[in-house]
Amino acid sequence: MAKVVHLQKTFDKIDYSAQKxxxxxxxxxxFKNCDFSNSILSGNEFTDCTFDTCNLSMVKLDKTKLNEVHFIGCKLMGVDFSNINAFILSMSFKNCMLHFANFSRLKLKKTEFEECSIKEANFSETDLKGSAFHRCDLERTVFERSNLESVDFRTAYNFNIDPESNLMKKARFSSSGLEGLLIRHQLLID
Incomplete structure (x- = not known):
């Protein structure tokens, strides 16, 4: 079956929920104000695309290519990014809700997360070298055996990161965020 190709199109207020x-x-x-919740988008290719104020909660992305894809104001709850086609992978997230998202084992170097709520997400064994979490809520998000070298956490909050189980050379933190690096040691900081 030949691929259907869409070039320079705008999809506005389309309901793709629970569709394949x-x-x-x-x-x-x-894609503006579209609903992809519970959809199966497996095997598609997205290049230089923007998702603006879309609901992609629980979307399936197995073997999907995401190259220069920007998510702005999107709801991406429960999305498992770990099964996407990671050959050419480049994404950014701004004002997004990424609760329960799974980014484990991906190469996400220089990925920008800006003003996102990233609660209970999984970044285990993820290469985030040079990425940034600007004003992001990282409550109960897991960073385990991850490459966090040169990652900017200066304005991130509610994180709990163990420096002993992650690569963290030149990672950046504000002095007010140091508590999130010491929770494991049960120190009392006033």
Whole structure:
């Protein structure tokens, strides 16, 4: 079956919830106010695309390519990114809700997370070198055996990161965020 190719299209207020969309390629497309909740987007390709104020909660992305994809104001609850096609992977997130998202074992170097709520997400064994979490809530998010070298956590909050189980050379923290690095040791900081 030949792939359906969409070039420079805008998809606005379309309800794709609980639908299966496969064998499609989207280049330089914009998705605005679309509902992809519980959809299966497996095997598709998204290049230079923007998802603006979309609901992608519980979407299935197995073997999906995400290259230069920007999520702005999106709800991405329970999304398992760990099974995407990671060959060429580049994403950014701004004002997104990423509760229970799974990014484990991905190479997410220089990924920008800005003003996101990333609660109970999983970044185990993830390479985040050079990434940034600007004003992000990382409550109960897991960083285990991850590469956090040169990651900017200066304005992130509610994180609990064990420096002994992650690579953290040149990671950046504010002095007010140091408590999130010491929780494991049960120190009392006033």
């Amino acid at each position: 969309l496969s064998d499609r390629e989207f280049q330089d497309c914009i």
